[in-house]
Amino acid sequence: MSTEKILSSDGLPLEVSLKKAERKNKMKAMMLVAPLFLFILITYLMPIGDMLFRSVDDRMITKMLPNTFTSLEKWNGKNLPEEQVYAALYEDLSYLKKTKTYGKIIARLNYEKGGFSSLIKKTVRKLGKFEEGNYKSQFIETHKRWGDINYFIALRNVAPNWSYVKYLKGVDLKLDQDGNIIQQPEDRRIYKTLWLRTLKVAFWVTVFCFILAYPISHLLATLPMKYSNLLMICVLLPFWTSLLVRTSSWMVLLQQQGPINDFIVMLGLAANDNRPELMYNVIGTFVAMTQILLPFMVLPLYSVMKTISPSLMRAGKSLGGTPFVAFRKIYFPLTVPGIGAGSLLVFILAIGYYITPALVGGASGSLISNTIAYHMKSSLDWAFASALGAMLLAGVLVIYWLYNKLVGIDNIKLG
Amino acid sequence: MSKNNEFVKFDNVDKSYDGKVLVVKGLDLNIAEGEFITMLGPSGSGKTTCLMMLAGFETPTNGEIYLDGAVISNIPPHKRGIGMVFQNYALFPHMTVYENLAFPLKVRKIPKDEADKKIDKALSMVSLHGFEARMPMQLSGGQQQRVAVARSLVFDPQVVLMDEPLGALDKNLRENMQYEIKHIHESIGVTVVYVTHDQTEALTMSNRIAVFNDGKVQQLSSPDKLYEEPVNSFVAEFIGENNKFAGEVLDISGDKCKVKLNSGTEILANPIAVKAKGEKTTVSLRPERALINPTDKMDNNHKGKIEEIIYHGDHTRLRVDLLGNKEFILKVPNSTAKLELKKGNELNIGWNSVDCRALDPK
Numbered sequence: 001m002s003t004e005k006i007l008s009s010d011g012l013p014l015e016v017s018l019k020k021a022e023r024k025n026k027m028k029a030m031m032l033v034a035p036l037f038l039f040i041l042i043t044y045l046m047p048i049g050d051m052l053f054r055s056v057d058d059r060m061i062t063k064m065l066p067n068t069f070t071s072l073e074k075w076n077g078k079n080l081p082e083e084q085v086y087a088a089l090y091e092d093l094s095y096l097k098k099t100k101t102y103g104k105i106i107a108r109l110n111y112e113k114g115g116f117s118s119l120i121k122k123t124v125r126k127l128g129k130f131e132e133g134n135y136k137s138q139f140i141e142t143h144k145r146w147g148d149i150n151y152f153i154a155l156r157n158v159a160p161n162w163s164y165v166k167y168l169k170g171v172d173l174k175l176d177q178d179g180n181i182i183q184q185p186e187d188r189r190i191y192k193t194l195w196l197r198t199l200k201v202a203f204w205v206t207v208f209c210f211i212l213a214y215p216i217s218h219l220l221a222t223l224p225m226k227y228s229n230l231l232m233i234c235v236l237l238p239f240w241t242s243l244l245v246r247t248s249s250w251m252v253l254l255q256q257q258g259p260i261n262d263f264i265v266m267l268g269l270a271a272n273d274n275r276p277e278l279m280y281n282v283i284g285t286f287v288a289m290t291q292i293l294l295p296f297m298v299l300p301l302y303s304v305m306k307t308i309s310p311s312l313m314r315a316g317k318s319l320g321g322t323p324f325v326a327f328r329k330i331y332f333p334l335t336v337p338g339i340g341a342g343s344l345l346v347f348i349l350a351i352g353y354y355i356t357p358a359l360v361g362g363a364s365g366s367l368i369s370n371t372i373a374y375h376m377k378s379s380l381d382w383a384f385a386s387a388l389g390a391m392l393l394a395g396v397l398v399i400y401w402l403y404n405k406l407v408g409i410d411n412i413k414l415g
Numbered sequence: 416m417s418k419n420n421e422f423v424k425f426d427n428v429d430k431s432y433d434g435k436v437l438v439v440k441g442l443d444l445n446i447a448e449g450e451f452i453t454m455l456g457p458s459g460s461g462k463t464t465c466l467m468m469l470a471g472f473e474t475p476t477n478g479e480i481y482l483d484g485a486v487i488s489n490i491p492p493h494k495r496g497i498g499m500v501f502q503n504y505a506l507f508p509h510m511t512v513y514e515n516l517a518f519p520l521k522v523r524k525i526p527k528d529e530a531d532k533k534i535d536k537a538l539s540m541v542s543l544h545g546f547e548a549r550m551p552m553q554l555s556g557g558q559q560q561r562v563a564v565a566r567s568l569v570f571d572p573q574v575v576l577m578d579e580p581l582g583a584l585d586k587n588l589r590e591n592m593q594y595e596i597k598h599i600h601e602s603i604g605v606t607v608v609y610v611t612h613d614q615t616e617a618l619t620m621s622n623r624i625a626v627f628n629d630g631k632v633q634q635l636s637s638p639d640k641l642y643e644e645p646v647n648s649f650v651a652e653f654i655g656e657n658n659k660f661a662g663e664v665l666d667i668s669g670d671k672c673k674v675k676l677n678s679g680t681e682i683l684a685n686p687i688a689v690k691a692k693g694e695k696t697t698v699s700l701r702p703e704r705a706l707i708n709p710t711d712k713m714d715n716n717h718k719g720k721i722e723e724i725i726y727h728g729d730h731t732r733l734r735v736d737l738l739g740n741k742e743f744i745l746k747v748p749n750s751t752a753k754l755e756l757k758k759g760n761e762l763n764i765g766w767n768s769v770d771c772r773a774l775d776p777k
Contacts, residue, residue: 315505317492318470319519320570326493329518333509 048393055386058163061108064101065092069159072152081152086135090127097124113154113177119145153177166387171195191371191388198368201285201357202350206297208290209346210339213297217338220298221305232302239295247359250288254279254360280362288356293349297342304338340407348396368392419483422448422606423469423574428478430464430630438464440630442478446608451600453609453617456627457653462610465627466576469608471495483573493522498567498575498605502582504559506551512538512562513547519570537565540599557588564596574606581616593619614654618642626650643701647688648777651699658705658743660698661776664689671714671768674698678739683714683768688775695776702732702744704770713765719743721760731756737764 006014062069067088075081096102102124109116126142139146157175168174168181172189176182183189216235220228238246253260261275270276278284308331316326354369361367368388375385423446430439439461446452454462467473469480471492479486487495507515516537520530538544541561551559560580567575577596581589597620600607611617617624618638626633626641626649634641634650645651648659662676664686672686674696684698709716719737726732730746733756737743745764747756 309503309505311501311503311505312507314470314472314492315499315501315507316518317472318495318497318499318576319566320493320496320522321518322493322522323491325522330507 051386052390054383055166055390056162056164057383058158058165059161061105061158062161064096064105065089065155067091068155072156072159075152075156077153077156078149080136080147080149083134083136085152086139086146089139090130090135093120093124093127097127108158109154112158113151115145116151116154119143119151150177166384167391169384170388170391191368194366194368194371197282198351201282201289201365201367202347202353204286205289205293205350206343206347208286209294209297210343212290213294213301213342214335214339217298217301217305220302221308222310235295235298238292243292243355246292247288247356250284250291250356251279251360254284254287279360280365282361282365284360284362285357285365285367288360289350289353292356293346296345296349300341300345301335301338304335304341308334336407340403344400344403347399351396351399352392419448421445421481422450422483423608424481425465425469426479426481428465428468428475428480430461430468430473431476437476438630439468439475442630442632444625444632444635446606449604449606451597451607451609451620451622453611453621453624454627455611455614455617455624455653458612460627461630462625462627463578466578466608466610469574470497470499470576496570496572498570498572500560500563500567500575500577500580502579504551504563504580504583506559506562506566508551510550511547512543512549512551512554515551515562516566516569519566523570525570533569533571537569540568540603541565541595556584557592560584560592561595564599568599568603568605572605574608577607577609579611580609581611581613589616596620618654626653628653644687645699645772645774648697648699648774651772651774652777656702656744658700658702658740660700660738660740662696662698664692664694664696664773666692672773674773676738680717680738682717682738682771684771684773685769687772689773696773697776698771698773700766700771702746705743705745705764705766707745707747708763709765714768715771716763716765719762719764721756721758721762724756724758733762735762735764 008014008017010017068085071085071088072081075085093102096105102120106117106120109120123139123142123146130138145151154177157177157179165175169184170191172184172192173181174184216231220231220235222228223231252258255261256275256277256279258278260278261270264270265272265275278287312330312334313326316330317323321329351367352369353367354373357365357367358370358373361370369392372385372388372392375381375388423444425442425444428439428442429437431437442461442465444465454465456462464473468475471487471490475488479488481487482495482497507518510518513534516534517530520533525533534547535544538546541564543558543561543565546554546558546562551562554562563580564577567577580596581592584592593616596607600620609617609620618641621638623635623637624641625635628649634646636644641650642655645654651657652659660674660676660682662674662682665673665675665681667673667686667689670685671683672689673681674684675681676698682698684696689696706713717738719735721733722736722741723734724731725734728749730748733745733747734741735743735745745762
């Protein structure tokens, strides 16, 4: 083996100068992708990062009651706190009263423990009459709840900068006073149902899409060009129509006085004064979402089926397989990558679907994304909306991981 | 063993896809048991359609196909028990070599130990032992082809159909595979119906060749007969190299006829497809049957001028202007007795009337 180094004309080792030349090309390529990289960073990764951050960020209250939380650190948690804690609380509340910002902490504290709202409001109102010294008795005099140890435990619990209570709330759990995770009271458990419904809807929409898309994709892949092009346009037409328009047309079709109900009545399947409700419930969500997501199943299936040579089925038959056996043993396994890609696509899109369930779903057909939107726009609990969003993201990643385990992500084919 | 000469029988079979054009017209063809028969013809001549009808993927528009005496037109492909090798191999890409071969045995519910023996035998037949666990994608084109052949034979079919199976291989590999398939056929004696458009392939492999053109069998005979005694101009032209002269029959007497060529010269020819005086004809002569400076006396002797000399290694090919045909080809073997070959030289060229066949005008 020769160990002699090959030199280029300028005396440098060839290996080095080759790498140099390549580096230049790499830099050029990097420059070309830089805009996209920046775009993704700014519009995709940063918002997601911000969302994850918001969902656990609980520093607002820490900033507003700094002295109280510092002095509470030394508290043993068994008896009522010492005088200095009350003094610190007085200092913080006075400052909040002066700046008129105490409203912000009320919501947060009240979420932690009911009763804080009136407690803080009353205390702040009477704060002007406080005299220096002996704050403990003055506080308890103002409101007897200041003599209740549970309120201080609650205060201590909100002290950390980071909290995962929003995530607990997302699955109908909460922390009790001692920091144990417990279930929400029965009348406040709504999110578990919502998650299950979202998963159920996504699952069934995927199944329906698969059942409807498989034959049509096969037809698309096997028809002569001139027919398959026309059929392809029919499949893609909904793709080119606004989502809102399509959903609204479903509203027209599915409403109680709509054509589908007319037809059902005409067939005598329902009485005219007892028309079935096809909309503002889970049926409407199913129907509209299946139609809207169908192309996402058809396209990957079609592109995979297109690559399957018709001679394979012929070979299967000539070797003695009945058409059914040839289909099950040869054709179907070869379409699995397409089924995987299509199902994953439809399922992931369905699990975060927003507009359609919002418009046709009603109360019983709304999904987790509608709740996220509600907390973003109406209740303004952004932290909670972020937590729900993060859980949704995690759920999608888990599905992706499961899929990779079961089918293998290399087995996905979009064309 | 008495051979069944009508093991596969096409009886007046027509096929039309669109109801307007007949792709196969009135086909009558008998294939003997254990025979290697090739359907040869240009693309669109109906040969593949015939194969597909035999396999059961197409139904005849008219007529019947018999297999071992029974009508098979109504039997679906999977019940015919006919093995098939496809043009692009059609190996199942998601199955290993073993699974590919096991497929026809599994659907026939053959017990595993017996199936393993059969697979073993089939794989050793194509010398692919040890490749059981490979996926088709991991095999070369030639190996895939062998697997396809083994798969078509593993369930001991009565007939094996091969649809241009060597089309995708390079020249050397193709020649090797030709011999291999031929040997397999000889050793197991299965009936093979082979479709190709490659005449060398057909000539080397077959017992008999059916030359297809325009939906009809033009000639059905053994390779040597096909080459040396073509019955019409199409076959003469399609198989091997051919020199042709157009002319008109002046006189027929026994096994000789006088033909007046378009250049005005008269030659003696062998009347094959001409019956009467005054008929138009195309006279066909194989290049190797015309000799340069013949020493024996020959029926036809004419002078030609060398137009082009093409060196081919084992022989030299001359393009000669002879009797108004500027494309007349001569083959000169590259022997020690070298001729003085120069462009523009005149040569004496002679041939016998037996080799010079007066066929139908084209």
